[in-house]
Amino acid sequence: MNRKEFFARVGFGAAAILVPACIAGLATSCQSEGSPSVAPSNVDFNVDVSSGSLATNGGFMVSNGIVIARTLTGSYLAVSASCTHQGTNVNYDSTGNKFVCPNHGAQFSSTGAVTQGPASSNLKMYNTALSGNTLRIYS
Ligand code: FES
Structure with a gap:
């Protein structure tokens, strides 16, 4: 050889x-590594807030690719759930009134703006409207 x-x-x-x-x-x-999914568009759906995680201040849930949170003062927030870094679903931190990615620690304000990397793009914010126990989430 x-x-x-x-x-x-x-x-x-x-x-x-x-x-x-x-x-x-x-x-x-x-x-x-994963990649962020595209933020949902043409959003318009309802969730029942009379029970489950949205029944109490500070709770949150993910539905239709959107994280819906109830702040400690009782208002509602809705932003795209997929972290803009690599796509992990973000959590809501009620104490800090912010969204936090459990994967690499990116943080977003209550309106979805990046406040800490490694993510460099904002989460998309959606409108919310409460009528009785029905919360509408829409673009
Ligand atoms: S996936 Fe990396 S910070 Fe969210």
């Missing part, structure tokens, strides 16, 4: 070891 043949075989051997590791998700450098 000459030098060229040796390196050709070693190179192929290394690839044969690494490719299955990537497929199995064993090599962290091979893992792919």
